Amino acid sequence: MAPGKKVLGEERRDFILKLLKKSHHPITGSEFSKKTNVSRQVIVNDITLLKARNEPIIATSQGYFYLSSSPQETIIERTVACIHSPEETENELNLLVDQGVMVKDVRVEHPIYGDLTASIMVSNRKEVDQFMQKVRETKASFLSQLTNGVHLHTLCAKDRVTLDEAVHALHENGYLFEEFE
Template sequence: MSESKKILGEERRSLLLELLQKAGQPITGGDLATKANVSRQVIVGDITLLKARGEPIIATSQGYMYLANNVPSPIAERIIACCHTPERAEEELCLLVDYGVTVKDVKIEHTVYGDLTASIMVSSRKEVNQFIKKIKSTQASFLSQLTDGYHIHTISAPSEKNLDEAVEALREAGFLVE
């Protein structure tokens, strides 16, 4: 395939699926667009079509991920409610990942739109730093800013002990809503 040749339709979607399945980690829309020599917007449409066909693809803050290639599911999962200012978001996420926890998503209850969920999928300080850097560089708002800091996370870890320790640390830091 030449660098300048666009990959069209189903061939491109097959390529995207193959790339995501083999990656084992998120790939940005921009990287996928470069590989297929199309715009990022075309990739967004392709991913939407693939999801509609039942492919287990999620959009995370680091890019698109194919879920079937992930490490085996953690043993423990929990939903927690938190509240804090935007300035403390990095501290909250770092605290969680330091206990071996993956922060899968953030959810809020919006007065007009109802429940809004965004995938985060951070498991390390490096991923937290990338997430925060992206928020700052795009001047995006945290979802929790729409609800005066209140939000819910789905968290997972290899054991209930990891989750218990992380939740206790959140409580001590004043993040947990009980």
């Protein structure tokens, strides 16, 4: 893109989509804003329009990325129920990524709104650190605070053994939510 020239409408959305599809790491709204010479809010609106067209764009605390499926790599998902205090969140996430899984999201059941889901998308300690730094900077609350610490995570891994080991680690550390009769 030419420096200083504002990129307009559909051309800008095509540009954003092309960059997202090529990138192997998240791209922030601010980065897109600088490249297209528009405000970050315009980029947020563009992402919304692209998502409305069923483009698989995921927003994370590290930025946006395009969720492309690779035919040669099978990813297995498992949903687990967890419980812990807000202060234990970083430890829980590090425990999971250390087992070789990606924490895709967090979900809670709200009494009024039903299921509330937020993307996390962390798969290593650096990403967990960036996620936690963003939480501290924004003073954001965790969704699990709405439900006294109870929440669900979607975990992703290349095989069932890795998922089993992650669930076992959650259990061993007291983070696995098990209902008692």
